[in-house]
Amino acid sequence: MGDLGEFDSSFIQALEHRPKPNATEAQGIPLIDLSPISCHEDVETNSETDPASIEELVKQVGSACKKWGFFQVINHGVPLDRRQRIEAVAREFFAQSLEEKRRVKRDEVKIMGYYDREHTKNVRDWKEVFDFGVEDPTLVAASTDPDDDSVAYWTNQWPEYPPKFRETCEEYTRDVGKLIMKLMELIALSLGLKAKRFHEYFKDQTSTIRLNYYPPCPSPELALGVGRHRDNGVLTVLAQDEVGGLQVKRRTDGEWIGVKPTPGAFIINVGDIMQVWTNEAYRSAEHRVVVNSVKERLSIPFFLNPAHYTEVKPLEELIDEEHPPKYRPYVWGKFQVIRKRSNFIKLNVDNIQIDDFRIAP
Ligand SMILES: O=C(O)CCC(=O)C(=O)O
Numbered sequence: 001m002g003d004l005g006e007f008d009s010s011f012i013q014a015l016e017h018r019p020k021p022n023a024t025e026a027q028g029i030p031l032i033d034l035s036p037i038s039c040h041e042d043v044e045t046n047s048e049t050d051p052a053s054i055e056e057l058v059k060q061v062g063s064a065c066k067k068w069g070f071f072q073v074i075n076h077g078v079p080l081d082r083r084q085r086i087e088a089v090a091r092e093f094f095a096q097s098l099e100e101k102r103r104v105k106r107d108e109v110k111i112m113g114y115y116d117r118e119h120t121k122n123v124r125d126w127k128e129v130f131d132f133g134v135e136d137p138t139l140v141a142a143s144t145d146p147d148d149d150s151v152a153y154w155t156n157q158w159p160e161y162p163p164k165f166r167e168t169c170e171e172y173t174r175d176v177g178k179l180i181m182k183l184m185e186l187i188a189l190s191l192g193l194k195a196k197r198f199h200e201y202f203k204d205q206t207s208t209i210r211l212n213y214y215p216p217c218p219s220p221e222l223a224l225g226v227g228r229h230r231d232n233g234v235l236t237v238l239a240q241d242e243v244g245g246l247q248v249k250r251r252t253d254g255e256w257i258g259v260k261p262t263p264g265a266f267i268i269n270v271g272d273i274m275q276v277w278t279n280e281a282y283r284s285a286e287h288r289v290v291v292n293s294v295k296e297r298l299s300i301p302f303f304l305n306p307a308h309y310t311e312v313k314p315l316e317e318l319i320d321e322e323h324p325p326k327y328r329p330y331v332w333g334k335f336q337v338i339r340k341r342s343n344f345i346k347l348n349v350d351n352i353q354i355d356d357f358r359i360a361p
């Protein structure tokens with residue numbers, strides 16, 4: 001990968017984080033059938049659907065968010081060919097020479113594009129990525145300084161090859177964008193809130209989509225495709241191919257559980273912002289990606305993020321005397337630019353995280 005085809009020590013995980021040779025592949029992660037809502041624009045106000053089936057669906061979503069922070073969905077309404085097309089252009093893009101890919105490389109100024117040296121928890125990931133914004137341009141905070149409220153824009157960079165790359169990515173964005181907002185409605189209902197409770201946060205959304213490409217790795221027992229982490233946004237909708245490698249840390253015993261690829265399904269996971277909004281009724285789950293020595297792997301996460309000016313704090317409706325807020329408010333845009341900065345320098349200290357805003361019990 002990159003100019004480091006040979007195995008470089010920057011990829012080596014500390015002993016306790018290396019993958020086990022025979023990881024459990026449990027089917028405990030809930031699989032939810034979205035057919036009751038998949039042909040409707042709006043979860044709450046459609047007359048054809050049986051209210052009991054929606055209610056049941058809402059229960060399933062709530063229970064999956066509570067127990068795992070992770071679930072898979074089928075019959076979600078995103079056409080299979082959308083997904084096949086984006087996978088095809090992604091494979092063509094990553095198959096090019098490094099020189100070609102670096103024409104659209106990401107740097108400290110151009111935040112979107114191609115990148116092959118991301119670090120998670122200060123160890124390099126065995127992967128290449130291509131990032132683009134759901135809104136183009138994406139309105140963001142210009143500086144990490146809390147007193148500076150100037151703004152900036154991230155604009156997408158598109159490669160010339162393969163043809164139709166841009167259009168394919170944009171079509172995928174539209175379809176998965178609709179799905180993700182329907183999921184937000186189900187989640188709102190599961191918390192006893194109005195279906196559209198969350199919509200206001202996404203007017204100037206800072207959501208991004210990433211194409212993750214994991215080449216075969218000569219030492220899969222030492223490295224990870226993505227080191228253990230929690231997604232720091234609201235919700236992630238992930239398409240993975242048939243290879244497998246995503247693992248979720250099970251809450252009950254801390255075991256790493258493989259998420260078995262289910263053809264056509266999307267994997268949904270709760271992010272840190274949802275954890276704060278729900279005052280920990282729903283928590284983001286730690287996950288990571290293991291690699292293998294024979295097969296390349298592709299995955300496509302849609303990271304749903306609110307407007308940069310969103311002050312993230314536990315929702316008032318979920319707070320009372322018995323449930324005092326567990327977090328101090330923080331401004332999402334500031335958090336986001338601090339995190340992005342760490343992508344370019346190997347920090348010697350831990351990066352900012354929501355625990356920094358947690359109020360001690
Ligand atoms: O490749 C995957 O399955 C997951 C990737 C991931 O967790 C991420 O990009 O945040």
Ligand SMILES: [Fe+2]
Binds near residue numbers: 231287
């Ligand atoms: Fe992730």
